[in-house]
Amino acid sequence: MKVFIVPPNSLILFDLVERFGHEPLSAMKAVQERLRNLEVDSPPINVTPEDVKRGLKYAGIEVPSGIRGRLALWGPLIDEAEAAIIMEEAPYFFGCVGCHRTNEMVKYLLRKRNIPILEVRYPTDEEEAKAMVVKIKEFLEGLR
Amino acid sequence: MIKIAQLSCGTEYSGVQGEIENAASTVGAKMVAPDLDLKDVDSALEEFGFIPTSPQLRMMIARAVQLAHGRYDADAVFIATCFRCAEGALVRNEVRRYIQNHTRLPVVTYSFTERTKSGQLLTRMEALVTIVSRKDLLARERQVGLTAGIDSGSTTTKALIMKDNEIIGKYWLPTGEVIASAEEALEKAIEAAGIARNDIEAIGVTGYGRFTLGKHFKAKLIQEELTVNSKGAVWLADKQRGEATIIDIGGMDNKAITVRDGIPDNFTMGGICAGASGRFLEIVAKRLKVDITELGKLADAGDYKRINMNSYCSIFGIQDLVTSLAAGSKIEDVASAACHSVAEQVYEQQLQEIDVRQPVIQVGGTSLISGMVTAMRNILGIDPIVPKDSQFIGAVGAALLASGFIEG
Numbered sequence: 026m027k028v029f030i031v032p033p034n035s036l037i038l039f040d041l042v043e044r045f046g047h048e049p050l051s052a053m054k055a056v057q058e059r060l061r062n063l064e065v066d067s068p069p070i071n072v073t074p075e076d077v078k079r080g081l082k083y084a085g086i087e088v089p090s091g092i093r094g095r096l097a098l099w100g101p102l103i104d105e106a107e108a109a110i111i112m113e114e115a116p117y118f119f120g121c122v123g124c125h126r127t128n129e130m131v132k133y134l135l136r137k138r139n140i141p142i143l144e145v146r147y148p149t150d151e152e153e154a155k156a157m158v159v160k161i162k163e164f165l166e167g168l169r
Numbered sequence: 170m171i172k173i174a175q176l177s178c179g180t181e182y183s184g185v186q187g188e189i190e191n192a193a194s195t196v197g198a199k200m201v202a203p204d205l206d207l208k209d210v211d212s213a214l215e216e217f218g219f220i221p222t223s224p225q226l227r228m229m230i231a232r233a234v235q236l237a238h239g240r241y242d243a244d245a246v247f248i249a250t251c252f253r254c255a256e257g258a259l260v261r262n263e264v265r266r267y268i269q270n271h272t273r274l275p276v277v278t279y280s281f282t283e284r285t286k287s288g289q290l291l292t293r294m295e296a297l298v299t300i301v302s303r304k305d306l307l308a309r310e311r312q313v314g315l316t317a318g319i320d321s322g323s324t325t326t327k328a329l330i331m332k333d334n335e336i337i338g339k340y341w342l343p344t345g346e347v348i349a350s351a352e353e354a355l356e357k358a359i360e361a362a363g364i365a366r367n368d369i370e371a372i373g374v375t376g377y378g379r380f381t382l383g384k385h386f387k388a389k390l391i392q393e394e395l396t397v398n399s400k401g402a403v404w405l406a407d408k409q410r411g412e413a414t415i416i417d418i419g420g421m422d423n424k425a426i427t428v429r430d431g432i433p434d435n436f437t438m439g440g441i442c443a444g445a446s447g448r449f450l451e452i453v454a455k456r457l458k459v460d461i462t463e464l465g466k467l468a469d470a471g472d473y474k475r476i477n478m479n480s481y482c483s484i485f486g487i488q489d490l491v492t493s494l495a496a497g498s499k500i501e502d503v504a505s506a507a508c509h510s511v512a513e514q515v516y517e518q519q520l521q522e523i524d525v526r527q528p529v530i531q532v533g534g535t536s537l538i539s540g541m542v543t544a545m546r547n548i549l550g551i552d553p554i555v556p557k558d559s560q561f562i563g564a565v566g567a568a569l570l571a572s573g574f575i576e577g
Contacts, residue, residue, distance in 0.1 A: 081521040087258040087280055126255045129221060133263065136218030 026168050029106035031131055032115055032123065033099055041158070042110070045165035050106055055098035072097060084130060095127045096134075103134045108141045108168050110161060115147045141168060171198040171298050174243035174274075176232050176264055178225040179251040185285045189247070192290035196298045203232040203241035219263055226250070226260045233264045237271035245275045245297040252280040262522070269435060269524075275300040276435055278522060293438060296395035300433055305573075307396060307432045310409045312569040314370045317358070318401075319351050319386070320394070320563030321378030324420025324447060325534060328354035329564035330362040330369070331572070338362025339561055347378035348385050355386075373397070373571030375563045377421075389574035394563050395424055395436050401566030402532045403431040405556035412526040416545065416553065417562065418515060418535040420447040425519040427526055437522040443483040445514035447535045452487055453507040457500050461538070464504050468540025471501030473509035481514040504540060511535070512544035520549075527551060532559040 026047050030038040033052035042049040056071055072094040080093030083100040111132055112119070135142060143164040148154040173193055180186040193200045205228065213231035214220050221227055229250075235241045246268050250257030258280065265278050277293045279285075300307065312331045320327040322344060328351065330338035338361035340354045351374075359366055373390035374382040375397040383391030402415045409431045417424040423445055426436040443449055454461040476498060478489045490503050531553035535541045537560060545553050558565070 078517065081517060085258055085262045085521055086518050087252065088262075089255050092255060092259070125222070126259060129219065129256065130259050133219035133259075 026107040027105055028165070028168070029099075029103055029109040029135060031109065031111040031128070031135070032119065033102075033131070035112060035115070035119060037119070038110055038112060038161075041161050042165065045162060047108075047165055047168065050102040052099065055102060083134065089126070091124055092127045092130065095124065096130060099131060100134065103131065103138065106135065106138065106140060108164075109135045109138075109143070110164065111135070111142060111144045113144060113146050119147060171245065171301050172201045172243045173198050173245045173247050173294070173297060174203050174232070174236055174241070175200045175247050175249070176203075176229045176236075176268075177247070177249040178223060178229050178257055178260070179254070180249060180281070183251060183281060183283050183285075185281045185283070188285055188287040189249070189290060191287035192294045193247075195287065195291060196295045197302075198245075198294060198298050200247070201243060203235040203243065205231055205235060209235070217263075217267065219260060221256050221260055223256055226256060229260060230264060233267055236268065236274070243274065244301040246272075246277075247294070247297070248276060248278045249281055252282045265435075265522075266524075273434075275433070278437070292393045292395065293436075295393040296433065296436065299392060299396045303396075304432065306570055307400065308430070309400075309569060309573050310404075310431065312404075312572045314572050314575045315364065315368055316568045316571045316575070317355060317369050317372045318564035318567030318569070318571065319355060319372065319374045319376075319382055319388075320397075320561070320567060321347055321351055321374065321376035321382050322420060322534075322563065323377050323422070324451075325560070326350040326354045326376075326378075327561050327564040328358040329561050329568055330358050330364065331565070331568040332362070332364075336558065336561075336565065338364070339558065339564070341560065344378075347381050351378065351382050351385070370575045371571040373567030373569075375567045388571070390567060390571040392567070392570065395426060395438065396433055397566035397570060398424065398532065398562045399426050399428050399433045399436075399566070400431055400569055401562030401564070402530045402556070402559075403428060404565055404569055405532070405558055405562060406528070406530045406554050407556075408528060408530065408554070414523070414525050414527070414529045416515065416520075416529060416531045417533040418445070418447060418511065418531075418541065419533050420451075422446065423515055423519060425515070425523055427523050435523050437519045439515070439519055442481070442514070442518075445481060445511050445518065447533070449483045449486065449511060450507060450535060450538060450541070452483060453490065453504065456487065456490065456494075457504060459500070459504075465508070465537070465539035465541065467501050468504040468508045468538070469543055471499060471503070471505035473502065473505040473544070475499075475502045476506035478506050478510055481510050486510055505544075508538065508540035508544040509547070512541060512548050515545075516548045525549065525551075529553040531555050532562045534560045536560070
């Protein structure tokens, strides 16, 4: 199944989703095309001005362009997600050094999809980390 | 008394709460805040799915949930947050969608600054009240008897005579002094219709000058242009049943309205920026030394992509066009870029606030500029319908609705 991960560029969540036999939907996937596509004027870039306009589908004109640009990348992935894992309270180095408002919107868009979602907190010690991995494993195995 | 539920954040400390209440009371409505028990907030947020950091936005969502569950009765909804607040803008839009998915209440959204005055809110509040209180009148699909409609717009004044569901006389002229312009337009329309002024059974007025004209003509109907124009547009396009989206780019402001069976259920109204209006196109035509009526054909012969236009602004946008002309660009391309710019701004600033439903009916004076219709088609990927007499929508709507006052 296609599983959207939050933070969307978390390597640990990406790895876990893939390891348990699912397809991770991540920022890496969305940005990859822009980094490699020769038609984009001056790669590597994350978004183009056209992307920001496309982001209007997910957030109105008064929403800052950084949010719309991010949503232009992740919105289509959220639309195709069949499940999601949301990691709360993750430190900077865990995932996206991103925009809090975008994170709020991403979680909202996921919740609106009515798909299975696992919400976990970033672990603070080894025991919690083990428990979190078990939870994620059970969730992903349950998706089959 | 019409009850308008206020779902907002920031109004008290922005100094605009009094202005909102003034606008509502001017049109016979009362602002109300849906009752809320603090213990309902968490469950409401859980149901809604968006958990903002701002406590007041959380309350706003919880109030929306109260309305959606029918725990609080209101006739219409006004959703507002501060301009420039990202979280507010996100929540405002999603609350609007939520209310529309869960209720049949008419909704208007607004982002305010500390300078917002009641006058700016008046037309929107009036439209909400009209939709609630005049549903029967708005449901009229046929004009009866002999009625006149006058639309006193910011740029042009239009008058039109209808008899038994047909237009029999019409006239328009640039708006100067409001009463004199309306008198002249009406006299010429009467002349074209071949009737006597005394034969007219009811007059309806709309547009910026509606209150002044309403008194002068002792009009039966004095109504804001959002509901009147919707009615006129669906009548002219013969799309009275089902859903439609009306795009009305006017001289001074723009309206994007969705309707169901001819009754508006959502609308946005621009007007702060001249860059997305007929006024901008007038300035362009003047700079290109062509008549405004020729601008559309000129634009259709050009390609907007050849012009580097970085701004929609009527000052800086024109600067871009002047720079392009100075660099040797063709006037066709400049005309096309101007039309594209207006259409793009309407799309970005207004159409994303409503869920565009087909068919799209493009009306107002700018719909006569074919390049504007081409630009909307390119941007929306939908072919807009431009009905005959599309610039007369306000006058047609007013004449049609005014006939509701002469039937028993």
